[in-house]
Amino acid sequence: MVDTDPVPRGQRADARRNRDEILAVARDVLAEQGTQASLRDIARRAGVGLGTLYRHFPTRDALLETLLREGFDRLARLAETLRETHAPDEALARWLQALAAGAGAYRGLPSSLAAALGEPGSALGASCRALRDAGARLLLDAQERGLARQDVTGEDMFALVGAVASIAEPGGPFADRRDHLVRVLLDGLAPPAPPPPPACHA
Amino acid sequence: MVDTDPVPRGQRADARRNRDEILAVARDVLAEQGTQASLRDIARRAGVGLGTLYRHFPTRDALLETLLREGFDRLARLAETLRETHAPDEALARWLQALAAGAGAYRGLPSSLAAALGEPGSALGASCRALRDAGARLLLDAQERGLARQDVTGEDMFALVGAVASIAEPGGPFADRRDHLVRVLLDGLAPPAPPPPPACHA
DNA sequence: ACCTGAACACCGTTCAAGT
């Protein structure tokens, strides 16, 4: 368990206050404008110089990562819990629904996450890779018991869930179809139907 | 059949030449940089003033639409052909593969198309809606014969294919998995497995 | 009729100057 970029202790009081205010404002602005929101706008609305925002969050991803860390950690823990308490196919189904909800929290978030996934140095990318691996373990469980198709990888599955989340972004026309579209994906991940049993009186 | 924005006849020779050059350059630049490429850059490389680009293509969508029209028309015709020559499920499978290829021709294209789909005045949006409707007809055929699940609409399906295309964009890590991921989606669109026949000697 | 590029209002990012 890596703890990247913990809340800096021993900050000056004004620094601490600025950081908190930036995060609070960013949450609102991202909810309104999506992950491509203007950083200038966030600084402005937080009553802070633009350089202050950059000092606390040197990249847009760093800001996103801080906003999402809590939810992402929860998702990683959820995967473990479901693994212990449910059959592999059911665990996979529930977890992918939760993942779609988390990855689609803001407009533009799925594609931000997909982009970060590749970036080697990005803390946000590291969080994504951790989630992807947690999902891959659930998938493997299901595959080992014949409850998921064999020709799909954890990478495939993570990308597919992100894709579904991206068409069901908040505010969009498919927002309230998200669960259903994830269901369609889950059915696609199911193992191929077994051949029918031989007929009687063969 | 609407023919929006046909190639303007009776243009001045220089206008015609500029238009052609812009389109040729745009094809290259979009292939390199995706649909978010700088319009300034396109004008520059076409050896044309920025205003000239805007005169010929008042919006980015208008430029995209002109570039894509041919392929989109071909896709619409393909839907009709497949309808006449194949079983509904096979027609759907082949057409969605072709659609994914077309909608993913450039980086960023799937999300450009999804955005245009909503825009009422956009010619690109109109092209998308035509494709979506062509797909909806294929889906309906399949549904009527029990070859596709009932709880999915043409809108759902079009969005899902676009989503899969967006994760398999050219140059990306999933580019060569596109057909396979579309296959997963197709399996998700299949009707639920019928209950097994009653056992013998019941 | 068409072309041009300067002008405007925005970005993201950096950094010298302040406290």
Next chain:
DNA sequence: ACCTGAACACCGTTCAAGT
């Protein structure tokens, strides 16, 4: 140690001035 905002290099978009 931290904050500020001007400065720079880019955008997209518009439009007066040219031919």
